[in-house]
Each structure stands twice: as C-alpha cells, then as structure tokens.
Amino acid sequence: MTATQVKHEVKDLSYAPLGKQRIEWAGREMPVLRQIREQFAKDKPLEGIKMVACCHVTTETANLAIALKAGGADAVLIASNPLSTQDDTAASLVADYDIPVFAIKGEDNETYNRHINIALDHRPNIIIDDGSDVTAALIQHRKDQIKEIIGTTEETTTGINRLRAMFDDGVLTFPAMNVNDADTKHFFDNRYGTGQSTIDGIVRATNVLIAGKTFVVGGYGWCSKGVALRAAGMGANVVITEVDHVRALEAAMDGFRVMPMSEAAKIGDIIVTLTGNKHVVASHHFDVMKDGAIVCNAGHFDIELDLKSLREKASEVKEVRPFTEQYILPNGKSVIVLGEGRLINLASAEGHPSAVMDMSFANQAKGSEYLALNKGKLEPGIHSIPREVDKEIARLKLNAMGIKIDDLSQEQLKYMSSWTEGTD
Missing domain, CATH: 3.40.50.1480 (Adenosylhomocysteinase-like)
Known part of the structure; x- marks a missing residue:
C-alpha cells in the first residue's frame, strides 16, 4: 500500500x-x-x-x-x-x-x-x-x-x-x-447468475436441503426463471406467483404450479421474491405462513417484503444464524427472514x-x-x-470459451436477402 x-x-x-x-x-x-x-x-x-x-x-x-x-x-x-x-x-x-x-x-x-x-x-x-x-x-x-x-x-x-x-x-x-x-x-446475468447465486445465498444462510421443499418464486421474469430452474433442478416443488397473464401461462407451460401469493404463502417452505415491485409478500401473507417458513428477496430493493408490518406484529425477533432472523408471531408460529430482506445472493453469498x-x-x-x-x-x-x-x-x-460457430455462405446470405427465392 x-x-x-x-x-x-x-x-x-x-x-x-x-x-x-x-x-x-x-x-x-x-x-x-x-x-x-x-x-x-x-x-x-x-x-x-x-x-x-x-x-x-x-x-x-x-x-x-x-x-x-x-x-x-x-x-x-x-x-x-x-x-x-x-x-x-x-x-x-x-x-x-x-x-x-x-x-x-x-x-x-x-x-x-x-x-x-x-x-x-x-x-x-x-x-x-x-x-x-x-x-x-x-x-x-x-x-x-x-x-x-x-x-x-x-x-x-x-x-x-x-x-x-x-x-x-x-x-x-x-x-x-x-x-x-x-x-x-439479461439472458445470462439474470437467468444463470441470479439463479445460481440466489440458491447459494439461501443455502449459505440456512444450510437447508432444497430437495423436497415447496419453493415459491415471486414473479416469472428472467431472474425468477433462473431461480425456478435451479430450485427445480435441486429437487424442489416449485410454485410461481405472477400478475402478468402471459408470464403466468409461460410458467404453467414450463411445468410449474401457478397460484396467487395468498395461496402460495400457505404452503411455501421457502419463498423468494424477484419482481422489482413493493410488498410482494405483504402483512396478510405472513399471517398464513406455515411455522418456520423461510422468506427472502433477490429483487433490487428490500421493500418487496413488508418487513415493517412483520416487525410490528412480531412478539420477538432474534438472530438464529448470520443473516438469518426468526420472527415470533403472536400465534406462536415463526417466520424466518434472510439477509434483512435485501438481495440474498449478495447479503449472505458472493453474488x-x-x-x-x-x-x-x-x-x-x-x-x-x-x-x-x-x-x-x-x-x-x-x-x-x-x-x-x-x-x-x-x-x-x-x-x-473455445467455441466456434458457422458462418453463412454467400449463397445463404443471398437467399436471406431475397424475396423472390422460395422452395426449389
């Protein structure tokens, strides 16, 4: 220095x-x-x-x-x-x-x-x-x-x-x-980068087994697709929540269950938001979660989770692991929040x-x-x-990466630029 x-x-x-x-x-x-x-x-x-x-x-x-x-x-x-x-x-x-x-x-x-x-x-x-x-x-x-x-x-x-x-x-x-x-x-960073690093952050923070868990993904944009793909690859039962009909249909055709967050919150073992919007997991969603549900965010801002209302209703909040807080609710159940609701792939992992x-x-x-x-x-x-x-x-x-691809021939270039050529 x-x-x-x-x-x-x-x-x-x-x-x-x-x-x-x-x-x-x-x-x-x-x-x-x-x-x-x-x-x-x-x-x-x-x-x-x-x-x-x-x-x-x-x-x-x-x-x-x-x-x-x-x-x-x-x-x-x-x-x-x-x-x-x-x-x-x-x-x-x-x-x-x-x-x-x-x-x-x-x-x-x-x-x-x-x-x-x-x-x-x-x-x-x-x-x-x-x-x-x-x-x-x-x-x-x-x-x-x-x-x-x-x-x-x-x-x-x-x-x-x-x-x-x-x-x-x-x-x-x-x-x-x-x-x-x-x-x-976005094809690579959002899908492959977010997909791998979000799972990495969840596992580092909790050391939970992904296989067999009901894994709820908020949204089905490119980041969400990456997380859903990786979670499914690790054996999770993936559920998608969406507000866009086309994306919801795409998620269903990709083989995932699709439902509102109000329903998904009841069955999710792990819930991850990646929408860029506010209060995707809201106060009433926390009320219906199963005991020990893990909630985190991989969207840009922590406001995807309504943590203010969760803190207000919790009778106790304690850190149980680094980047892992347990919120005890009045009904005796607990909700686990990772990384203070901030980007979990960077909060507890390396991005x-x-x-x-x-x-x-x-x-x-x-x-x-x-x-x-x-x-x-x-x-x-x-x-x-x-x-x-x-x-x-x-x-x-x-x-x-040492990968080579084909080049179009002159004949192919001519064909692609012509409207008069069709079938032989």
Whole structure:
C-alpha cells in the first residue's frame, strides 16, 4: 500500500492484500472485460470524463472499475446496496489501484445517502447506476448538475422502470443506456447468475436441503426463471406467483404450479421474491405462513417484503444464524427472514459468478464508451445497447470459451436477402 491514498471511506485498508488476491482471481473468469480493458488502455475513450459507478462493490465490479480507469475515466465507486459490499475488495481498490471508493458492508441509510452525495460532489459526466438511486438523487436534488451529464447506464429491471417513470414525468432530460435488456446481459446475468447465486445465498444462510421443499418464486421474469430452474433442478416443488397473464401461462407451460401469493404463502417452505415491485409478500401473507417458513428477496430493493408490518406484529425477533432472523408471531408460529430482506445472493453469498458478470460489465463499459463517443448526439430517454455491441460481446465470450460457430455462405446470405427465392 502507498503512503498516501485517494479519498475513500472503507472498512479497513489492511484488508487490501486479500482483496487484491480475490480481484485477480475474479479477473481470470472475465476474459471479455479483460479484452475491453486492453482496448480502453490503447484508445482512451473515457479520457477526461468524470464518472460515478454505483454498483455492488464486489471483485467483479472491481474489474469493471479498473477497466474504466484504463480507459481514462476519473471514476468514483460507491455501493448500491448496504449489504453487498466486500470490504477487502473496497480496500484493495483504494490501496492498490488508486480508485476512490465509498462503501462499507452494513452501512446504514444515512451513510448510504451521504455516499451518494459524495459521489455527486464529484460532478460526474457519466453515471453507471444499479437501481438508479444516483440518477434519481441528481434529478431531485442537483438540478444544476444535469447540464454536465452526458448520460447514464443502468443494468437492473428496477432501475429501468424508474428511468421510464422519470422520462414519462419529463425529468429525464439526458440519454440512458438500457444495459439490462442487452441479450448478453439479461439472458445470462439474470437467468444463470441470479439463479445460481440466489440458491447459494439461501443455502449459505440456512444450510437447508432444497430437495423436497415447496419453493415459491415471486414473479416469472428472467431472474425468477433462473431461480425456478435451479430450485427445480435441486429437487424442489416449485410454485410461481405472477400478475402478468402471459408470464403466468409461460410458467404453467414450463411445468410449474401457478397460484396467487395468498395461496402460495400457505404452503411455501421457502419463498423468494424477484419482481422489482413493493410488498410482494405483504402483512396478510405472513399471517398464513406455515411455522418456520423461510422468506427472502433477490429483487433490487428490500421493500418487496413488508418487513415493517412483520416487525410490528412480531412478539420477538432474534438472530438464529448470520443473516438469518426468526420472527415470533403472536400465534406462536415463526417466520424466518434472510439477509434483512435485501438481495440474498449478495447479503449472505458472493453474488453472481465472475463469468456471468463478465458480460454484464462488458455491456456497462461499452455502454459508457458509446455515450462518450456520441456526446451530444443522442436524444434524451432510454436507448438500447447497439446490436453490434451485443453481438461483439457474445463473440468475445465464445472465443474465450473455445467455441466456434458457422458462418453463412454467400449463397445463404443471398437467399436471406431475397424475396423472390422460395422452395426449389
């Protein structure tokens, strides 16, 4: 560690050696981002641009931050969730890579909001957001800085929903890159990453056997599909709750039972929410749960569970394991809540595997580059990641996996572009 450090607020800089080792280990599984970092180091597409990255401060995010710095960015990193920060990673980014970090695992809401203000004091030109908290704070409280914004990138369903609401209200007056809907993001990060890491978080917190359990999944979007798939693969009896008729039908056709949460809550051994909405598990649902039901959330915000009403009705709350709290209800039954209702895959586990985040953060990096290269050219509102960027990330990933695919022949290209050719 150097004698002088960039500005920071982390748990303990002495954690840095372990953090550096873990950052480098994660980097081994992130070949796409590594190639982008090499390109960034050569081309410097982010030279002179101030950035704020509000993300889960993990080893994978560290590799993104290092790539942004290689591209010339003057970046500050803050946590997007109080329980997702890896303190050793945060320490190493400060001590070994001279990247300002303001993140401490378990920080309270006051500290979290203070860190958002510190980030905005950096006067960013580009914001990388995870849930759109920084963007919302900018629009609500720092209107004078909006003119300095080139754009923002967002990688969560929750964040995109918030951005759409901002645009509909006429307050999103700069471009936002929809990283979440890039094929190389949501097909892989949401389905395979969330699927594996959510199960990992539940098992680490409880050490329960998944096989044979009635496993209720709130929602059937890409994240929920991943969790349902993994739970079923481990022998669980999976139940889906939905408010969308098409998704409910899809879940039924995929072989899962579908019912309202009011019915599912009565039979669920494990209940997980992944919708991006509020009070998916509400007060009256807790009342009908079986004794010892396990409830957790893998959506972005903890408000998917109405924990305020649960605390009010509980006669006693006690921690029975790390990240595992038992709420004793007046009827004598108990409800087990994991990770304080926050993202369980990050609260009690390590989040998505590095190989999955490789593609998500490749999209964040290339989305930032796209904003920088098109400064002043993009209309306000939400923009998709360009299809050619999506395909290039997929190509780089396949190359890293040693997988080759076919190319269309000239004859096939001609056929695909013709309307006069049909059957022979």
